[in-house]
Structures are given as structure tokens and as C-alpha cells.
Amino acid sequence: MQGLPRKKVIVIGAGFAGLAAAASMAQAGYAVTLLEKNEVAGGRARLFKAEGFTFDMGPSWYWMPDVFEQFFQKFGKTTADYYRLERLDPSYQVLYGRQDVMELPAGMPELEALFESLEPGSAARLRTFLKQAAYKYEVGINNLVYKPSRSFSEFLDVKLLVDVLRLDVFQSMHKHVRKYFKHPRLIQLMEFPILFLGALPQNTPALYSLMNYADISLGTWYPMGGMHQIVEGMVALAQEQGVDIRLGEEVERLELQNGAITQVITAKGAYVADVVIGGSDYHHLETKLLPQESRSYTDKYWDSRVMAPSSLIFYLGVDKKLDGLRHHNLFFDEDFGPHAHEIYTQPAWPKKPLFYVSVPSKTDPTVAPEGKENLFILIPVAPDLPDTQETRERYYHMVMDRLEQIIGQEIRSHVIYKRSYAHKDFIKDYHAFKGNAYGLANTLLQTAVLKPSLKSKKVRNLYYTGQLTVPGPGVPPSLISGQVVAAEVLKEFAPQETTLTL
Numbered sequence: 259m260q261g262l263p264r265k266k267v268i269v270i271g272a273g274f275a276g277l278a279a280a281a282s283m284a285q286a287g288y289a290v291t292l293l294e295k296n297e298v299a300g301g302r303a304r305l306f307k308a309e310g311f312t313f314d315m316g317p318s319w320y321w322m323p324d325v326f327e328q329f330f331q332k333f334g335k336t337t338a339d340y341y342r343l344e345r346l347d348p349s350y351q352v353l354y355g356r357q358d359v360m361e362l363p364a365g366m367p368e369l370e371a372l373f374e375s376l377e378p379g380s381a382a383r384l385r386t387f388l389k390q391a392a393y394k395y396e397v398g399i400n401n402l403v404y405k406p407s408r409s410f411s412e413f414l415d416v417k418l419l420v421d422v423l424r425l426d427v428f429q430s431m432h433k434h435v436r437k438y439f440k441h442p443r444l445i446q447l448m449e450f451p452i453l454f455l456g457a458l459p460q461n462t463p464a465l466y467s468l469m470n471y472a473d474i475s476l477g478t479w480y481p482m483g484g485m486h487q488i489v490e491g492m493v494a495l496a497q498e499q500g501v502d503i504r505l506g507e508e509v510e511r512l513e514l515q516n517g518a519i520t521q522v523i524t525a526k527g528a529y530v531a532d533v534v535i536g537g538s539d540y541h542h543l544e545t546k547l548l549p550q551e552s553r554s555y556t557d558k559y560w561d562s563r564v565m566a567p568s569s570l571i572f573y574l575g576v577d578k579k580l581d582g583l584r585h586h587n588l589f590f591d592e593d594f595g596p597h598a599h600e601i602y603t604q605p606a607w608p609k610k611p612l613f614y615v616s617v618p619s620k621t622d623p624t625v626a627p628e629g630k631e632n633l634f635i636l637i638p639v640a641p642d643l644p645d646t647q648e649t650r651e652r653y654y655h656m657v658m659d660r661l662e663q664i665i666g667q668e669i670r671s672h673v674i675y676k677r678s679y680a681h682k683d684f685i686k687d688y689h690a691f692k693g694n695a696y697g698l699a700n701t702l703l704q705t706a707v708l709k710p711s712l713k714s715k716k717v718r719n720l721y722y723t724g725q726l727t728v729p730g731p732g733v734p735p736s737l738i739s740g741q742v743v744a745a746e747v748l749k750e751f752a753p754q755e756t757t758l759t760l
């Protein structure tokens with residue numbers, strides 16, 4: 259086979275999924291070109307700099323360090339070759355009101371003491387809960403999520419089925435958590451991690467208590483320099499594998515012949531393709547880049563999908579240090595019930611939203627000038643809402659009123675840089691369906707085989723990866739998605755031509 263021409267793979271989109279797929283394909287011996295519309299790689303995890311501040315635009319929680327480590331190790335590397343991780347302690351804090359703050363210690367004995375202080379007997383129950391969650395993590399992460407989910411038969415492994423049925427996986431998280439804990443704050447703490455999956459605890463299968471194991475046992479980490487360090491590491495790794503990364507080059511059209519893509523067309527040129535992997539939003543690729551007859555799903559299908567929330571975000575540069583805030587801060591000073599209802603069941607701008615504030619300058623002096631603070635404020639909101647400047651401003655003041663009141667400090671008059679980001683930006687920057695931030699929600703009916711398929715049903719050489727297909731939203735799942743799709747391509751297309759073409 260040596261010397262035979264390598265098959266050409268075009269990957270669309272340099273998010274985590276596209277980068278992971280591209281690096282994996284290049285390692286397997288394909289000639290890989292990665293086309294990204296934006297000038298900066300990373301997709302929803304891009305960064306920007308302004309007034310001496312460095313802002314991560316999307317993800318801020320580094321969870322499941324093992325998934326990142328395993329990815330880099332596949333290439334004979336380690337995360338430490340590209341970035342330096344620090345474990346946060348406390349992992350995060352929850353603010354319920356003025357001088358009513360709970361810090362979540364990283365150490366297990368301290369965390370158990372905290373649980374016990376709220377609900378006697380709960381430390382022992384936490385241990386049992388986590389033992390089961392650890393097992394789910396082991397089965398879920400090492401087995402289930404690396405499956406391509408193209409057919410139910412993949413899950414007909416008897417041991418796996420027995421394991422899965424033994425573990426209450428199909429019961430809702432809502433019920434599962436309440437079997438162990440009664441104190442409202444403990445319930446809220448245990449339910450919080452699955453909000454990352456973009457669905458209500460009532461609609462999320464208890465399989466995802468594996469997220470509690472990730473949260474509590476594996477810990478919250480931070481790559482020094484910011485989350486974008488992961489992207490830079492992956493870009494370097496992909497280039498070391500030989501991937502040709504072309505930024506600022508949007509794919510405009512896919513040209514097909516006899517049920518297969520032959521060329522990928524951008525404003526700058528045409529790329530011959532043997533295989534195409536779409537790492538851009540699934541819906542965008544289907545509806546904007548493919549002709550009608552080549553789409554796997556109808557408009558009706560897409561409209562009936564439950565999308566994970568969008569977000570209203572504020573990136574703020576503050577000209578002083580702020581007391582009372584940690585790196586990660588959850589503001590649970592309002593009841594989540596009505597807010598959840600406004601996200602999931604009756605989509606509307608929330609009346610009293612919960613919100614999250616990340617202050618990476620608490621850990622990392624490089625993301626803000628000396629003596630200043632870098633603030634990222636996120637309000638989860640329903641996708642597809644009218645997004646106007648006036649609405650954003652109203653929410654800015656609503657959230658700042660509460661933030662200033664709870665930490666007892668004036669912030670607004672110290673803001674020297676401010677930028678907001680919401681639905682319209684997600685659509686403009688990423689072609690996000692309904693302006694979603696986190697893709698498709700992980701409800702029971704949108705899990706594994708029930709997600710939009712990683713292989714096109716109509717186009718022979720088209721595959722999809724990223725947060726709208728398997729295994730789901732989040733940085734680690736997107737990394738996994740890229741590796742899973744690469745393994746699928748390898749099963750169906752050899753990396754090299756089998757005969758010489760003259």
C-alpha cells in the first residue's frame with residue numbers, strides 16, 4: 259500500500275469535534291483538510307482579547323480530565339505537553355443570598371462534612387450514590403459513549419445490558435436524587451451538573467448521575483492561560499499529524515454525484531473529497547449546504563427536536579479586584595422552577611433567572627491586567643427568543659443589581675470593558691440552529707441511537723460529528739464524538755486508494 263495516494267478527507271468546522279476528528283483521521287493515514295469559517299479555531303470555545311483582558315467565549319468548566327488525557331495519549335502525547343492543569347479548590351461556590359454562600363470543597367472528607375452539616379446521614383448516602391455513579395461513569399464513558407449509536411444492536415452486549423438495567427439508568431434524575439437526599443440544597447447540588455446536558459432533571463435519565471461522579475470525584479480543573487489552551491493544544495496536535503487547517507474559509511456548498519460528495523466549495527476554492535465530516539452544526543449542514551433530496555431529516559424532524567438552552571453572556575473587564583467571588587460562582591438566589599419552565603416548557607425571557615459567574619482572573623493572572631478582574635456572566639435562556647439590545651441591557655442591570663447586592667460591592671461603575679453575546683451571535687458566528695449554545699438536549703428520547711445519526715442516511719461519504727449528534731453536548735463529549743466518527747470512517751473507507759489512479 260506504500261506510495262498509493264491517500265484518500266482526501268474534508269472536515270468542516272474547527273470546534274472540538276472537528277479538531278478531534280481531523281487529528282484522528284490524519285493519524286490513520288488520510289490527507290486531511292479542515293475548513294473553518296471563523297478566523298479563530300475552537301468554535302464555541304473561541305477566545306478574544308480586549309483592553310488587556312483575555313476572554314474565553316464559551317466553556318469555562320474543565321470536567322472529565324480523563325477524556326482529554328486519553329485523547330492526547332492516543333497520539334503518544336499528554337495534556338501536559340500542551341497546557342498546565344490546576345485543580346480548583348473549592349471546586350465552585352453557590353451563592354444563595356447576602357452572606358449565605360456555600361463553597362464546594364474539592365476534598366472528599368470536607369465535602370462529606372458539608373453534606374452531614376445540612377442533612378445528618380447524608381454523607382453515607384453520598385458515598386453510596388457516588389459508588390453507583392462511578393460505575394455508571396466507567397460503563398458510560400468507557401463503553402457507551404464511544405459507540406457510534408448507528409443501531410440498537412451495538413448495545414446488545416449482555417454484560418452491558420445487565421449493568422445498565424441494574425443501575426436505575428432509565429429512571430429520571432429527579433427521582434434518583436430524591437431517593438438519596440432530602441435537603442433542598444443537596445438536591446439542587448446533585449441536580450446542577452446535569453443542567454450542562456441541557457434538559458430538566460425530570461427528563462434526564464439517571465444514567466447521567468455519572469456527571470455527579472465527574473463533578474465531585476474527578477474534580478473541577480482549569481488549564482492555565484484559559485480554556486482556549488485546549489484548543490491551541492488540539493490545533494498544534496492536528497498540525498503535527500499533518501492536518502491542513504484553513505481558517506476564515508466558510509464552506510458554502512457540497513457538490514454531489516451519484517449519491518456521494520465529490521467537491522466541497524468555499525468562497526476561496528473547491529476541494530476534492532473522498533470523505534466529508536461535518537463538524538459544523540448538523541442542521542446548518544443539512545439545510546444550507548446540501549440539496550433537499552440529500553438531507554437525512556425533514557424540517558418537521560428538526561422542529562420537533564428539544565434543543566439545549568441558548569445563553570445570554572456578558573464579558574466584563576473590571577478595574578478592581580472583587581471580594582466574595584471565586585473562580586466559579588452559581589447564583590441560586592432565586593427558585594430554579596420558574597426559570598426552568600421558561601427555558602424548557604414555555605420558552606420566554608425569564609422573569610427571575612438564575613445565573614453563573616466565572617472569574618478566571620481569581621486563578622490565572624494572565625487573563626486580566628494586574629489589579630483587575632475578568633468576569634464572564636452567563637444566563638441560560640431558551641433558544642429561539644427575540645434577541646434585542648434593549649433586552650440584553652435589561653438583563654445586564656437585573657443581574658448586576660443582584661450580583662452587587664449579594665457580594666456587597668459596586669461593580670458597574672468599575673466596568674471598563676463590556677460585550678454581550680446571545681442568540682443572534684450564535685447564529686451569525688456558528689450557524690447555530692435557533693441560536694442554541696449547547697446543541698441538542700440529552701433527553702431520554704434524544705439519547706444514543708435516537709440522536710441525529712453520525713452517518714448521513716442519503717450521502718454515501720458524509721458523516722457528522724459534534725454536539726448535535728452522539729454522544730451529546732459538552733467539551734468532553736465533543737472530543738469523543740470526533741474520535742468516534744473517525745473510527746466509523748476508517749471502518750468504511752481505507753485511508754489509501756487500493757489501486758493507482760493515473
Ligand SMILES: Cc1cc2nc3c(=O)[nH]c(=O)nc-3n(C[C@H](O)[C@H](O)[C@H](O)COP(=O)(O)OP(=O)(O)OC[C@H]3O[C@@H](n4cnc5c(N)ncnc54)[C@H](O)[C@@H]3O)c2cc1C
Nearest residue numbers: 271273274275295301302317318319509538724725732733
Ligand atoms: C457559552 C457556552 C458555555 C459552555 N460551557 C461549557 C463548559 O463549561 N464545559 C463544557 O464541557 N462544555 C461547555 N459548553 C459546551 C461546549 O462548548 C460545546 O458542546 C462544544 O464546544 C461543541 O463543540 P463542537 O465541535 O460540537 O461545535 P462548535 O464548537 O460549534 O464547532 C463548530 C464549528 O463549525 C464552524 N462552522 C459552522 N458552519 C461552517 C461552515 N459552513 N463552514 C466552515 N465552518 C463552519 C463554526 O464556526 C465552529 O467553529 C459551553 C458552550 C457554550 C456556548
